[in-house]
Amino acid sequence: MLHITALEKLVHEMSRLPGIGPKTAQRLAYFILKSETEFPERLSEALLRVRAEVHECPRCFNFTDADLCRYCLDVHRTDDALCVVEEPSDIMRIESSGAFRGRYHVLHGAISPLEGIGPKELKIHELIDRVDAGLRGESPVIKEIILALDADLEGDTTILYLAKQLQGKGLKLSRIAHGVPIGSDIDFIDDRTMGRALQNRVEL
């Protein structure tokens, strides 16, 4: 109990952030109280501004502050290939690898019956629409779709569902490879990863 309403309110709101428990929230709140005069104002303004300016790109559902996101607008990218990801933050991981120069589509999650997230809660309908619009000649034809979803149960379920929905549309459909991470020690690889790495071995 802090016995100061405003301070307790700040601790309460801070502790709603992921990975921030009540103890950490309290430490952060005291830091904010003791910080230079402009910091709380600047953080407060940044919070309001991000909500006012940032929205989903209407084409790929990445976050953007413009009409379309920078990956949809980039004329140096091919329209042939589409990479499907769960979250906008996943795009950065793929971009920094430099191995993909096509367009993106963000699902905003993965199918998870336990959490009540079905296909309708995700941008799957919009993905099918993008493919169909290409087939109808209303937009550039998508020739390949790469599914870069998380390597967990929800990711796998979503991949199975998408594969069913997208079949028969003349697409090359793939998922990113699972295997031993570069630079890692074979000793520390778990059984399932090793099994997948052996199954998907690449001929030399």
Added chain:
Amino acid sequence: MLHITALEKLVHEMSRLPGIGPKTAQRLAYFILKSETEFPERLSEALLRVRAEVHECPRCFNFTDADLCRYCLDVHRTDDALCVVEEPSDIMRIESSGAFRGRYHVLHGAISPLEGIGPKELKIHELIDRVDAGLRGESPVIKEIILALDADLEGDTTILYLAKQLQGKGLKLSRIAHGVPIGSDIDFIDDRTMGRALQNRVEL
């Protein structure tokens, strides 16, 4: 690089919080973007409100949203004893032990020549004034001062300094005991703590 000014600004401000690196700040910023509509507004308001309403108690320098803090106002506490702490958050630790029912004085730090924090940067002058005001009969006489400062170099330095400043004022001056924490295994106690626990052994 997020390539969205408002998002980058939020990540930048969040990463100024203690223990929040750029990666965590980015995760928090994405969480805020995806959160229910009112959350950023509520957090933003809580930040501004804490700064507007919470200030230092003019008597003990604890944080408060009233004229005097609740410990200075509490009529059930004795004026005889004063507990000196480094930070307002330390008061809660002492309060929840239930072992002290006197008044507090917050120094807002400890002497640290390496960080450029000398006695003048702390509420030491104000502490001496409180003691002197009691001696002059302008306020209740303080009979005992307990120094509950951190058990580190800065805390020890501050205790030495305060002991010198407060001597000759007819006070009982003490520091909280160092020793083996309750419930801990003797095997895991460090040498200095064990040394102190032996030195300050209590007769049965």
